[in-house]
Amino acid sequence: MVKKTVQNSVRGGLVKALLYARVSSKEQEKEGFSIPAQCKLLREYAAQKQFGIAQEFIDVETAKSSGRTxxxxxxxxxxxxxxxRVVLVEKTDRLYRNLKDWVTLDELDVEIHLAKEGVILSQDSRSSEKFMHGIRC
Structure with a gap:
């Protein structure tokens, strides 16, 4: 799917964030991991946390290997x-399932909000949080 720019979502002094949603396949999307449901959850999360969504990125492909469009x-x-420097995503396995993508985002020093998991990961996260996140990857 093509990324979508969201108009008028960044106002005033809101912190800008990116929204990322993904399903592995068309079949998975039909089984309840729908892109619209993920986007709705993340937009509501952004509003609650007072983030302005600068852009949305959506993939319908596996995350087992790097290289998603x-x-x-x-x-x-x-x-x-x-x-x-903020990325909003439903949960860990929607963002990545391989170490290369994890390291790529970690090197960019972004703050990752895993809305359904209630976790915020950043360079300042405790080592135990990072360890558990690594296991989920």
Whole structure:
């Protein structure tokens, strides 16, 4: 799917965030891991936490290996926009399931909000949080 720019979602002094949603396949999307449901959850989370969504990135492909189209576009966006350092995602396995992608985002010093897990990961996270996150990856 093509990434979608969200108009009028960044107002005033809101912290800018990126929204990332993913399903592994069309079949998985039909089984209840729908992109619209993930986006709705993340938009509500953003509103609650007072984030302005700068852009949305959506993939319908597996995360077992690196190279997802819009994940890579999101990484390019983060490199080009150093003022955007927050990524909102439903849960760990929607963002990545391989170590290369985890390391890529970690090196970009982003704050990852895992909305359903109630976890916020950043460079300042406790080592035990990072360890548990590594296990989930």
């Amino acid at each position: 819009n994940f890579n576009e999101m990484v390019k966006y983060l490199r080009k926009h150093p003022g955007v």
